[in-house]
Amino acid sequence: MKKLIECVPNFSEGRNTGIVEEIIDEVRKIEGITILDYSSDKDHNRTVLTMIGSPERIKEAAINSARKAAELIDMSKHEGAHPRMGATDVIPFTPVAHVTIEECIEVAKEVGAEIGNWEIPVYLYEDAATTPDRKNLASVRKGQYEGFFEKINKEEWKPDFGPQAMNAKSGCTAVGVRVPLVAYNINLDTPDVEIADKIAKKVRHLGGGLVYVKAIGLKLEERNQTQVSMNLVNYEKTAIYQAFEMVKIEAKRYGANVVGSEVIGTVPMKSLLDAAEYYLQIENFSMEQILEKRLLDEQ
Amino acid sequence: MKKLIECVPNFSEGRNTGIVEEIIDEVRKIEGITILDYSSDKDHNRTVLTMIGSPERIKEAAINSARKAAELIDMSKHEGAHPRMGATDVIPFTPVAHVTIEECIEVAKEVGAEIGNWEIPVYLYEDAATTPDRKNLASVRKGQYEGFFEKINKEEWKPDFGPQAMNAKSGCTAVGVRVPLVAYNINLDTPDVEIADKIAKKVRHLGGGLVYVKAIGLKLEERNQTQVSMNLVNYEKTAIYQAFEMVKIEAKRYGANVVGSEVIGTVPMKSLLDAAEYYLQIENFSMEQILEKRLLDEQ
Numbered sequence: 001m002k003k004l005i006e007c008v009p010n011f012s013e014g015r016n017t018g019i020v021e022e023i024i025d026e027v028r029k030i031e032g033i034t035i036l037d038y039s040s041d042k043d044h045n046r047t048v049l050t051m052i053g054s055p056e057r058i059k060e061a062a063i064n065s066a067r068k069a070a071e072l073i074d075m076s077k078h079e080g081a082h083p084r085m086g087a088t089d090v091i092p093f094t095p096v097a098h099v100t101i102e103e104c105i106e107v108a109k110e111v112g113a114e115i116g117n118w119e120i121p122v123y124l125y126e127d128a129a130t131t132p133d134r135k136n137l138a139s140v141r142k143g144q145y146e147g148f149f150e151k152i153n154k155e156e157w158k159p160d161f162g163p164q165a166m167n168a169k170s171g172c173t174a175v176g177v178r179v180p181l182v183a184y185n186i187n188l189d190t191p192d193v194e195i196a197d198k199i200a201k202k203v204r205h206l207g208g209g210l211v212y213v214k215a216i217g218l219k220l221e222e223r224n225q226t227q228v229s230m231n232l233v234n235y236e237k238t239a240i241y242q243a244f245e246m247v248k249i250e251a252k253r254y255g256a257n258v259v260g261s262e263v264i265g266t267v268p269m270k271s272l273l274d275a276a277e278y279y280l281q282i283e284n285f286s287m288e289q290i291l292e293k294r295l296l297d298e299q
Numbered sequence: 300m301k302k303l304i305e306c307v308p309n310f311s312e313g314r315n316t317g318i319v320e321e322i323i324d325e326v327r328k329i330e331g332i333t334i335l336d337y338s339s340d341k342d343h344n345r346t347v348l349t350m351i352g353s354p355e356r357i358k359e360a361a362i363n364s365a366r367k368a369a370e371l372i373d374m375s376k377h378e379g380a381h382p383r384m385g386a387t388d389v390i391p392f393t394p395v396a397h398v399t400i401e402e403c404i405e406v407a408k409e410v411g412a413e414i415g416n417w418e419i420p421v422y423l424y425e426d427a428a429t430t431p432d433r434k435n436l437a438s439v440r441k442g443q444y445e446g447f448f449e450k451i452n453k454e455e456w457k458p459d460f461g462p463q464a465m466n467a468k469s470g471c472t473a474v475g476v477r478v479p480l481v482a483y484n485i486n487l488d489t490p491d492v493e494i495a496d497k498i499a500k501k502v503r504h505l506g507g508g509l510v511y512v513k514a515i516g517l518k519l520e521e522r523n524q525t526q527v528s529m530n531l532v533n534y535e536k537t538a539i540y541q542a543f544e545m546v547k548i549e550a551k552r553y554g555a556n557v558v559g560s561e562v563i564g565t566v567p568m569k570s571l572l573d574a575a576e577y578y579l580q581i582e583n584f585s586m587e588q589i590l591e592k593r594l595l596d597e598q
Contacts, residue, residue: 004594034593034594034597036590036593052590052594096590187582240575240579241575241578241579244579258580259580260580260581260582261579261580261581261582262581262582262583263581263584263588265588266587266588266589266590266593267588267589267590268589268590268591269568269572269589269590269591269592272572272575272576272579272589273568273571273572273575274575275574275575275578275579276539276540276571276572276573276574276575276578277571279540279574279575279578280539280540280543280560280571280574281557281558281559281560282559282560282561282562283486283559283560283561284561285562288565289562289564289565289566290565290566290567290568290571291335291351291395291565291566291567291568292567292568292591292592292595293568293591294333294335294565295303295333295351295595296591296594296595298333
């Protein structure tokens with residue numbers, strides 16, 4: 001039963017490949033870490049790294065890559081379209097196998113404390129947050145790097161770790177814990193984005209729809225179609241097939257049809273096996289019947 | 300990319316737990332072998348072991364357990380309801396990850412050759428068979444232990460390995476290779492087993508239905524329902540959802556309804572993810588998007 005945590009640090013460098021590779025190299029050096037993906041966006045001037053490992057190794061990987069980012073990135077010269085406040089902007093941890101949210105919070109705190117030791121202010125967010133205000137990353141990051149020189153002086157924004165003073169070179173860093181998120185889009189045959197938007201509003205939490213669904217309507221210009229673009233923030237409670245069926249039901253009233261769907265990025269197999277179980281009406285199904293689950297559990 | 304082969308040896312001992320445990324212990328000793336399951340049936344007087352490992356380790360596990368079975372089981376005293384011809388009755392190998400059928404056949408031949416060295420006649424079967432007659436295990440085993448003292452003298456039943464003379468204590472052994480099999484049952488609301496049987500005959504290969512489906516109709520006495528009980532012998536070509544939809548279509552003509560289905564034992568995740576992909580109409584889906592696949596591939 002190998003404990004596994006996913007970590008998706010975001011670094012404020014997406015243009016200088018040399019710097020990005022030096023940061024990723026810090027992770028490559030660590031045995032037992034699986035790099036699932038890393039990609040840089042030039043407009044955002046930002047790199048997103050997705051990696052998985054044991055609690056001990058993932059902590060090491062997060063700390064070493066953040067240390068290298070603090071060394072190589074100068075936030076006083078950073079420009080980019082994406083909101084950001086630090087060289088290592090955010091470090092979210094997510095439980096993958098045989099670990100609890102609490103164990104992830106422990107890891108987040110140890111990483112935060114270490115980064116604080118480098119004179120970089122650190123805020124814990126989402127499930128690791130120490131106050132309700134800090135749960136939402138957008139609230140924490142509001143004002144961004146430039147605004148933080150003032151914001152940090154307010155009593156309610158005293159960092160969880162590190163000095164109550166902005167680090168001009170490295171900015172500050174948010175370290176958090178969140179449940180796994182599934183990005184899932186449903187494509188409609190209508191070119192009318194208003195219809196997609198109305199459907200999105202009806203199926204999402206805010207509109208009284210499914211509790212763990214965030215959704216917006218988008219236009220797919222090239223296909224002359226539209227899309228309900230969703231984040232399922234707790235796929236164990238609100239399943240993919242529920243979102244799919246709800247969108248179909250709502251689409252009907254506009255005479256629109258679902259023409260397909262997309263799963264974005266990497267997802268846990270359970271998020272899709274739930275759909276197989278539902279549509280095939282499988283009785284007494286257990287994840288222990290999945291060969292790959294058994295193989296991973298044995299390790 | 301770890302190469303993995305599954306092996307499901309059947310031993311002709313299901314009553315004496317001491318003997319069964321001694322045989323399984325031979326496998327437990329080998330590092331890197333995952334025992335998925337083993338179960339003994341007293342009526343059959345037979346134990347079925349399911350294990351997975353690298354080609355090198357699985358070969359070792361098959362040989363060592365068969366050697367222990369040859370030592371501890373005396374076929375001249377064996378009684379049981381299930382057809383059998385040897386102490387280690389059959390040893391089928393199945394590719395699980397990053398191995399070809401050919402590599403499995405190589406392993407089967409090495410295991411067969413070693414067992415032959417112990418003066419036990421060995422027949423290669425299914426995809427490892429050396430003649431068309433030997434493909435079907437039932438044909439190979441016909442006559443069983445008792446009949447083999449004569450059968451083995453016929454030229455067409457000269458063993459692939461070992462002597463052309465029956466081993467009175469250990470019998471003979473079939474070593475084979477087969478693609479993974481998914482056991483899948485669909486339950487109907489009708490108590491009329493004739494309807495289930497007619498549906499089975501229409502959806503299976505023999506009846507002109509789906510190529511890789513074997514099916515029979517069964518009565519579920521306790522539920523007062525019936526079942527189409529199937530083996531999907533190549534789930535990559537004939538998917539579970541196809542079998543499910545075909546049974547639904549056939550049931551309609553009798554006014555019968557599908558009330559549920561069952562997956563029996565352990566199955567590869569792809570066999571069920573195919574159904575999620577189909578019913579959710581997922582575009583451009585790749586198995587690389589499954590977290591667990593990535594984790595296993597990294598090893």
